[in-house]
Amino acid sequence: VDADAIVAELPRDETIDFVACMAARLPGEMIAAILGLPRFEVPYFTRHVQTIARAVSPVYPQADHTEIESAAIRLFAYVENHLLMRLGMPHGDLLSTLVADWQTHPTISFTSLVHQVLGLIVGGIDTTRVGFAALVPLLAEHPAAWAAVKADPRLIPGAVAEALRYEPSVGSIARVTTAPVAIGDVTLPAGVVLRVSLLSALREPDLYADPDRFDIRRSDHPRLHPVFGTGPHRCIGEML
Incomplete structure (x- = not known):
């Protein structure tokens, strides 16, 4: 994916929507290139990803449920169709490799394979879009x-x-206690859902010097950036 080419296509001497024209487009095109999806379909699946992403809000937007559900169904069908197409006619891309490997070693269901690919698309696009959109004004x-x-x-x-x-x-991210957890004077039993604040952790003075200062030359970042979480559920979009 050529970011310079995307920039070259942007209009000059007029106001643009940076998020739509660049921040959302670049990760969508990167995902398309990685998986082997057609570039002209990027606006279609990116639009559905942005709708689905509302589901991971700190408070689930009940009013948007029908729209979120519809987007998830459409994106599932989109991925399913591309994988089924490659079962009969491999394209020499990553999706073809994945479905061919699944056909040889069907250790998971086909539905699970679709969900794996869907997870890559959702995990790789929306947070990358938001991160890109936050970086530019910070630099400005x-x-x-x-x-x-x-x-x-x-x-x-x-x-x-x-x-x-x-x-x-x-x-913030949701986590479930698997054993009693003491937080200050309060002990939470197992099975409690917590919203763990990344905003707080990323301004932790015991971890970062002068945490409220934006410093692109900061040398105290941990080797594994805390923003991506940890353990088996570390963000799948980290490489983007």
């Missing part, structure tokens, strides 16, 4: 950092890591 608000990144591309990874810390795509 810090002109010295913006100038430094433009002058030295080696600073880009640090700028991305710091933006993910300072304005994370996901503010």
Whole structure:
């Protein structure tokens, strides 16, 4: 995927919707290129991903349930169709490899395979879109950092890591206690659903020096960025 080519197509001397024209488009095209999906279909599945993403809000948006459910059904059918197509006619892409391997070693159901691919699409697009959309205004608000990144591309990874810390795509994650957990003077029993604050963890003064300062040259990021969670449910979109 050529980000420069996307930028070259953007209109000049007029206001644009950065999220729609760049932040949402780039991760969608990256996912399409990785899986082998047609580029012209990116707007279709990206639109459904953005609708489905509302389901992971801190409070489930009941009013949007029908729309979320419809988007999930349509995206499932979209992925299912592409995998079935490749069963009879491999395209030499990752989806073809996945479905061929499944056909040889069907250790999971076909429905589960569809969900695996669907998870890659959802996990790779929406948080990347939000992270990209947060990074640009942060740099615009810090002109010295913006100038430094433009002058030295080696600073880009640090700028991305710091933006993910300072304005994370996901503010909290749900976890279920598997045993009693003491938090201050309160002990929670097993089976309690918690909303664990990433916003708080990413401003933790015992972990980050001067945590309220946006610093693209920060040297105290953990090797594994906390924004992606940990354990078996670490974010599947991290590589993007």
